[in-house]
């Protein structure tokens with residue numbers, strides 16, 4: 014669908030929302046898995062609709078009658094004209110991208126309508142919400158022929174309350190998902206990853222008491238290893254309650270009063286075994302109100318920077334990382350499940366990583382919970398990637414919404430240590446203002462974690478010395494500096510890394526957030542032959558030798574764990590629409606460079622001072 018038509022759809026459908034008093038996106042409910050839930054995953058009926066005829070008439074005006082697909086209308090006589098029928102239009106599996114479910118949809122960008130029916134017997138006084146793990150990119154949600162609302166952003170969860178709209182029998186839920194790219198969107202039109210569209214994460218009905226525990230934050234206070242500071246938020250009518258935080262294994266039980274807005278803030282001393290990659294200790298934490306309670310596994314650790322050092326629980330740590338895209342490890346398409354997360358993170362663990370960069374957007378919640386359990390620290394990021402429309406207020410709001418939703422969903426995950434607000438963004442005044450706003454948002458939403466961005470340093474050649482100097486107008490606003498470089502692939506030869514010195518004008522830690530080169534698994538020749546495993550192996554050897562010489566380097570996340578699909582990578586036989594910088598092929602085969610990195614990390618690990 015053209016960008017104009019899409020904007021028209023967006024613009025036209027918004028008044029529709031107001032007109033019908035449609036629901037708006039509800040506040041995010043924390044820890045869905047711990048609630049009373051009913052899964053709506055499975056086979057949904059689906060209609061592929063490249064011209065949005067399910068929403069717009071031939072004058073591109075919104076359809077307000079039974080011709081609109083969300084009405085799921087059936088002809089009442091043999092003469093009635095209706096040109097759609099979910100029941101005979103085929104199915105798509107939810108969760109899952111549509112691109113890898115049908116050959117005809119591999120490159121598809123446009124609208125697909127999904128529909129499923131369900132019955133639901135809600136307990137009389139309870140409330141009912143629809144929860145979506147994520148839909149890429151724009152979702153319009155309809156229940157029983159009425160629009161609930163829209164959500165923009167392909168990688169963050171959203172909820173709608175349907176307490177007063179759900180029936181005991183015969184509900185029909187319809188979503189229009191549009192994954193068209195747009196200049197003003199986040200990300201914008203140009204990315205180096207596949208534009209997987211669809212209901213890409215689980216869909217769940219969540220039943221809660223009239224007044225329920227909506228969200229909470231239970232972590233160690235910034236810079237402390239024995240003081241818990243947090244808050245909890247109730248939602249409903251009976252907002253002033255006694256609320257208790259219990260950590261039975263630590264012998265803790267603290268009771269507070271929530272205020273008239275349903276919020277309580279708390280701080281108390283706690284003698285805890287701290288979470289770390291070596292000992293990923295999680296505690297059962299009970300958040301108990303008078304009308305609702307939630308139990309959550311939470312780890313406690315402190316993360317901070319001191320000069321150019323990063324301290325985990327007060328001790329210097331080197332982040333032995335790897336970058337990961339959210340692609341399933343052993344099948345095509347988006348990852349979303351516990352099994353996907355377990356396999357991807359076990360590959361990272363196999364490298365002897367203690368750190369992962371979940372690029373370039375918020376990954377599914379299973380990845381964060383599995384990182385908590387497996388002891389892998391996490392760099393999470395929003396898709397503020399490359400040439401974002403820095404001057405657009407709606408683009409900034411969109412980026413802020415995605416950042417806040419990512420923080421709201423994951424702020425109790427001890428593994429999560431860094432929020433990144435940008436990747437390789439061209440420097441300008443407008444970009445600096447935009448990113449400073451996001452950095453400020455992250456610090457105020459969660460003062461306990463570090464904020465970074467993947468920057469691009471500048472090369473300076475003087476006589477025969479090559480210096481790469483880290484300088485960026487937003488560097489002073491960041492806690493940790495990320496930097497992407499491709500010495501040996503996009504610039505220079507791998508051997509040139511031996512001549513390069515790195516300098517920085519900031520007393521801040523550096524994480525080399527990307528480096529690497531492509532190799533087609535099984536393609537072997539000498540180290541000068543591009544695309545071979547030997548070229549990639551040689552590149553890693555020279556890169557690692559260079560990185561070892563950077564005194565303010567405190568981590569690295571080479572690009573990338575696994576080959577991944579990209580529309581930019583068209584070279585037949587070598588790329589075939591895959592970016593081949595993975596250390597593991599898209600079939601799970603380990604390339605020679607995998608073992609170069611593994612050897613380096615094992616040396617680092619054995620050189621670490623004993624705990």
Ligand code: GCU
Nearest residue numbers: 205436437497527572592594
């Ligand atoms: C960039 C970018 C990645 C991209 C990589 C590459 O640094 O951040 O998203 O995939 O380079 O060119 O392979």
